Amino acid sequence: MIAGGLPSTATTRFFPGAFLLSNQQNIGTYGTLAEPGPLSAPEKIVLGLGILLAAALFLWRFRPILRNILRSKKDPGFKLSPLGPRIWDFFWEVLCQGKVIRQRPLPGLAHAFVFWGFLAFALVTLNHVATGFGIGFLSPYSLIGRFYFYFAAIWAVLVAVSITGLFIRRFFVRPVWLGRKVSYESGVIALLIFLLMVTYLGAFFVASGSTEVRLLWWAHILTLLAFLPLIPHTKHLHLVLSPVTVFLKNDGYSKIPPLTGDEDFGLVTGKDVTQLISLQTYSCVECGRCTEHCPAANTGKLLNPKEIVLGIRTYLNEFGPASEVPLLTESRIASPDNPPERYLSMEAAFECTTCGSCEFQCPVGIQHLPVIVGLRRGVTNTGVWEDTYGTKLFLALEKNGNALGLSSTERDKFLQRQAFPIFDGTQEYCLWLGCMGGYDPKGREIIADFARVMQYLGTSFGVLKKEKCTGDPARRLGNDLVFQTLAESGLKNFETAKVKKIVAICPHCVRTIATDWREFGIAPEIEHHSEFMARYKDRLPKQQGEKIVYHDPCYLGRYQDVYEEPRAVVEQAGTLVEAPRSRERSFCCGAGGGLAFLGEEKGERVSHVRARELAGTGAQVVGTACPFCNTMFRDALTAVSEAPPQLLDIAQLTARALPASQPSQGPHHSPVTGGAQ
Amino acid sequence: MKIVVAIKQVPERDAPIHIAADGRWIEEGDLNYTINEPDAYALEEALQLKEKQGDAEVVVVSAGPERVQSTLREALAKGADRAIHIECDDLSTRDTLGVAQVLAETIKAESPDLILTGLQSDDLGLGQTGVVLAELLGIPHATIILQVEFSGAGLKVKRELEDGWFQHVEMPLPALLTIQSGGNKLRYATLMGIKKAKTKELKTVLAAEASAAATISMERVYLPEKQKKTEMLTGSPQEIAAKIVEKLKFEVRVI
Numbered sequence: 001m002i003a004g005g006l007p008s009t010a011t012t013r014f015f016p017g018a019f020l021l022s023n024q025q026n027i028g029t030y031g032t033l034a035e036p037g038p039l040s041a042p043e044k045i046v047l048g049l050g051i052l053l054a055a056a057l058f059l060w061r062f063r064p065i066l067r068n069i070l071r072s073k074k075d076p077g078f079k080l081s082p083l084g085p086r087i088w089d090f091f092w093e094v095l096c097q098g099k100v101i102r103q104r105p106l107p108g109l110a111h112a113f114v115f116w117g118f119l120a121f122a123l124v125t126l127n128h129v130a131t132g133f134g135i136g137f138l139s140p141y142s143l144i145g146r147f148y149f150y151f152a153a154i155w156a157v158l159v160a161v162s163i164t165g166l167f168i169r170r171f172f173v174r175p176v177w178l179g180r181k182v183s184y185e186s187g188v189i190a191l192l193i194f195l196l197m198v199t200y201l202g203a204f205f206v207a208s209g210s211t212e213v214r215l216l217w218w219a220h221i222l223t224l225l226a227f228l229p230l231i232p233h234t235k236h237l238h239l240v241l242s243p244v245t246v247f248l249k250n251d252g253y254s255k256i257p258p259l260t261g262d263e264d265f266g267l268v269t270g271k272d273v274t275q276l277i278s279l280q281t282y283s284c285v286e287c288g289r290c291t292e293h294c295p296a297a298n299t300g301k302l303l304n305p306k307e308i309v310l311g312i313r314t315y316l317n318e319f320g321p322a323s324e325v326p327l328l329t330e331s332r333i334a335s336p337d338n339p340p341e342r343y344l345s346m347e348a349a350f351e352c353t354t355c356g357s358c359e360f361q362c363p364v365g366i367q368h369l370p371v372i373v374g375l376r377r378g379v380t381n382t383g384v385w386e387d388t389y390g391t392k393l394f395l396a397l398e399k400n401g402n403a404l405g406l407s408s409t410e411r412d413k414f415l416q417r418q419a420f421p422i423f424d425g426t427q428e429y430c431l432w433l434g435c436m437g438g439y440d441p442k443g444r445e446i447i448a449d450f451a452r453v454m455q456y457l458g459t460s461f462g463v464l465k466k467e468k469c470t471g472d473p474a475r476r477l478g479n480d481l482v483f484q485t486l487a488e489s490g491l492k493n494f495e496t497a498k499v500k501k502i503v504a505i506c507p508h509c510v511r512t513i514a515t516d517w518r519e520f521g522i523a524p525e526i527e528h529h530s531e532f533m534a535r536y537k538d539r540l541p542k543q544q545g546e547k548i549v550y551h552d553p554c555y556l557g558r559y560q561d562v563y564e565e566p567r568a569v570v571e572q573a574g575t576l577v578e579a580p581r582s583r584e585r586s587f588c589c590g591a592g593g594g595l596a597f598l599g600e601e602k603g604e605r606v607s608h609v610r611a612r613e614l615a616g617t618g619a620q621v622v623g624t625a626c627p628f629c630n631t632m633f634r635d636a637l638t639a640v641s642e643a644p645p646q647l648l649d650i651a652q653l654t655a656r657a658l659p660a661s662q663p664s665q666g667p668h669h670s671p672v673t674g675g676a677q
Numbered sequence: 678m679k680i681v682v683a684i685k686q687v688p689e690r691d692a693p694i695h696i697a698a699d700g701r702w703i704e705e706g707d708l709n710y711t712i713n714e715p716d717a718y719a720l721e722e723a724l725q726l727k728e729k730q731g732d733a734e735v736v737v738v739s740a741g742p743e744r745v746q747s748t749l750r751e752a753l754a755k756g757a758d759r760a761i762h763i764e765c766d767d768l769s770t771r772d773t774l775g776v777a778q779v780l781a782e783t784i785k786a787e788s789p790d791l792i793l794t795g796l797q798s799d800d801l802g803l804g805q806t807g808v809v810l811a812e813l814l815g816i817p818h819a820t821i822i823l824q825v826e827f828s829g830a831g832l833k834v835k836r837e838l839e840d841g842w843f844q845h846v847e848m849p850l851p852a853l854l855t856i857q858s859g860g861n862k863l864r865y866a867t868l869m870g871i872k873k874a875k876t877k878e879l880k881t882v883l884a885a886e887a888s889a890a891a892t893i894s895m896e897r898v899y900l901p902e903k904q905k906k907t908e909m910l911t912g913s914p915q916e917i918a919a920k921i922v923e924k925l926k927f928e929v930r931v932i
Contacts, residue, residue: 265869381868382869383864383865383867383869383870388862391862391865394865395863395865398865398866399689399690407690407691408691409691409693479867481866481867481868481871
């Protein structure tokens with residue numbers, strides 16, 4: 001099978017255990033990967049020792065991390081099944097680098113090339129080491145080998161170009177989100193990767209067995225051995241951990257785990273940090289996407305979601321998972337290798353609007369919200385958090401059953417004024433008012449208009465005689481006692497009234513009832529009014545002209561994946577204009593996470609930033625789908641704009657075009673004739 | 678240092694009140710009950726004194742039917758150490774002396790250093806129980822208290838007077854104080870508090886045949902009758918103004 005002659009310099013090589021029998025030809029000429037030839041015994045010993053040393057250094061650094069993760073508290077209720085979504089996430093987020101590319105296309109693609117290049121290189125690297133011991137299995141002279149080395153060479157070029165680009169980005173462009181402190185180690189890593197590629201590619205241009213190839217071969221392997229111990233250090237650990245993290249992350253978005261036992265109050269000390277949280281914090285690659293999209297971090301507040309994650313990592317490194325040192329302190333845990341910033345401060349934890357951008361953006365599967373809400377639980381459930389507004393809110397929820405702290409008779413009076421039918425089991429829908437719909441003047445307008453839309457469509461509905469808050473603000477602020485009490489009484493209320501289907505104008509209510517209440521029982525089917533109206537969009541009056549900019553509420557978009565329905569309603573009411581940050585990148589209004597009820601914000605108001613963006617589109621109307629967004633923008637639009645656009649909920653946008661006279665209100669009225677039948 | 682807080686359970690503020698069929702009391706069945714607000718402030722004051730003092734025990738006492746236990750549990754959850762429920766179903770037929778006698782008997786056995794209670798109740802608003810209780814126990818008292826601090830072997834308290842005036846009083850211990858609402862910030866009940874409360878003692882004692890104090894006999898209870906009277910003042914502007922001034926001075930008594 002030997003086609004070409006054997007040049008005298010070439011040594012006939014023997015491949016024990018080789019999978020691919022060599023088809024040696026043109027040895028000593030260029031055009032394929034040159035091989036170093038057999039190593040001398042001392043060289044082999046050096047190689048062997050080098051590998052052992054690198055592996056030892058790797059383990060020396062990796063073991064304590066692994067120990068911290070494994071010794072953390074087991075995640076209560078963690079289930080591996082169903083595997084389908086896990087496999088999909090792994091495929092999309094890890095293998096396809098879907099999130100990495102989608103949310104930051106250019107650097108994302110560069111990263112993907114490096115990642116895919118690494119995968120392509122796995123075989124090359126294995127063969128490289130094997131060759132050193134004379135057991136190489138992939139010959140550059142076999143058809144498959146030749147093909148594969150060329151294939152890898154293409155990747156090597158892509159990786160080299162990409163890593164250079166990323167190096168320039170990190171050290172010269174310097175996006176703020178990567179952190180103010182330049183990580184020199186990243187530079188070293190980039191250099192090593194670049195060297196790996198160059199030493200590989202170089203071997204295509206030298207002769208097999210030459211001194212040059214020998215040098216390149218050694219340079220390549222030494223670079224690799226230098227790279228290995230660097231991996232378990234800081235963010236480069238994501239190479240090893242993040243695929244696992246993505247695969248193992250908890251199902252569900254912003255999932256708040258149930259408390260277990262009598263001693264569980266949330267994240268109080270290191271003992272409460274679970275294995276998944278621990279794994280996630282060690283996987284953080286410090287890319288800063290969470291911070292880039294964080295409404296608090298962008299408006300001059302202390303909170304920085306990345307620092308929360310790194311704060312827990314620092315805590316675990318310093319105190320370990322068995323520590324009883326509180327996680328949240330007024331002043332940060334000081335340590336020599338951390339700048340004097342307050343990573344895990346109570347102030348920062350309570351600046352989160354729970355908009356969930358961080359969790360959505362994270363490319364390595366970190367779930368920030370369970371951590372931030374967990375930290376809040378830890379201090380609220382134990383009474384450590386003392387906040388005048390927070391206490392007032394909790395007392396209002398305890399006493400009045402609504403977040404606004406008004407007497408429940410206020411709601412009764414509103415029901416009477418509107419002549420809303422009381423739900424008696426015969427109507428199709430139970431119309432849920434929520435705190436805003438029942439007590440807030442603007443929320444009441446929205447409810448009244450939505451009721452008109454339902455009547456126009458001929459859908460029968462009734463409202464509950466008594467209604468209490470879903471507990472959303474209590475849940476997000478970490479008060480499990482109030483949340484549980486409200487959830488249980490709410491479930492009982494639905495059961496007594498024999499409710500089957502609920503429709504609500506507030507995405508917070510929908511999310512809390514549908515998802516958070518599940519801990520205590522199954523609530524009836526609930527949908528947001530955008531979903532309801534979108535279903536009948538062809539029967540809604542078509543309006544012309546006006547430009548309407550739609551703002552995606554966090555709790556509708558990211559939390560419930562409802563993007564199209566409200567848009568369909570808006571399109572029926574005018575011309576839809578997209579906001580600068582829309583859909584899953586929507587920027588929060590500042591109200592979520594119970595913050596609507598807390599005191600004045602530090603720095604710039606989140607609502608003003610968003611209102612400026614919305615007003616800047618030049619649309620005549622700002623369309624919202626959440627009464628909290630609405631209440632935040634009401635003041636903000638006036639504050640940021642001389643001639644503010646009109647502010648209307650999608651229900652109001654629809655109702656304004658309905659014929660003025662409505663049929664008499666009642667549970668069993670007949671559908672409107674003429675209208676949109 | 679032992680601090681006893683006497684608490685009353687009252688119907689929730691915005692509860693719809695209905696008169697019972699016999700017209701002598703309210704319908705209790707469909708009411709939700711809660712802690713009397715001034716008593717909540719009394720409890721808060723006691724808890725804060727305990728936090729400042731360190732080695733103090735806060736004992737909450739409430740008389741009433743079984744339902745008052747929920748309010749006592751809440752007090753335990755907020756931080757009280759021990760609770761005593763004085764079982765007694767006929768509170769509504771006792772006047773303030775009768776109620777104070779029921780309380781005095783149990784509280785005397787505790788021999789506390791300080792007794793705190795709200796200055797009045799949200800439901801009846803008689804404002805006497807605390808004062809009578811002090812008299813029965815033979816200890817000094819001060820009313821409408823906004824601030825309390827220990828000073829030497831006694832107390833320094835701040836009383837609210839009229840027209841924005843305050844009175845600072847020093848008094849010996851043991852003593853009884855009736856606490857005004859709003860002097861402190863109330864705390865919220867926490868999950869940890871509720872769990873801890875489960876392990877705390879809640880003792881039930883029977884109200885002894887309360888002394889032959891004169892009980893009251895209720896003739897009739899009724900909801901305030903709403904009435905709106907409009908009187909048109911006529912005359913020249915000067916006359917109307919003079920009439921308004923007269924009414925504001927002598928009828929409404931605001932100027």
